[in-house]
Amino acid sequence: MVDSAFAAKAITCREAVQMGINMQKEKYLLTVVFKTIRFDFIPRSANSLAHILATEMLKRKEESYLIGGVPYYAESQARNESLREPD
Template sequence: MPSAFTAEAIACWKAVQVGVEKGWQFQHTPRSTNNLAHILPTETLRRREEIYLEMGVPEYAKDQTRYDGVSEPD
């Protein structure tokens, strides 16, 4: 990926694609609560890793959710 912006754009596109295929409903998320969506591609590019989020998330993403106080819905 040439930039974090490109990685985020592709990640968003893929997320929408998967969501549409699975019939998920999407809702707007305020930018202030969207740190995790920014950290995943940025850290992945910095570490030169390739990740897939189907079976879980990298440890740095878990750290960010703890930092943000975000928890999974019940």
């Protein structure tokens, strides 16, 4: 059990980095070494797609790797965000 939203997000970041490292090892059979890593806060309002994906996956108790696209329930949001002008 996690005590706070901040702790949950920190654990998620750690897991995402580890998953990326593991995927690189599998793809290239190399050890990936990060010299630096940086996390930036992005407000939910600026990243609706991530919020939709997280909320729906929690509701559905699903795990998913978003390689090659997003689930059907997030397709319209992904399209909208890809058409949005960059900041």
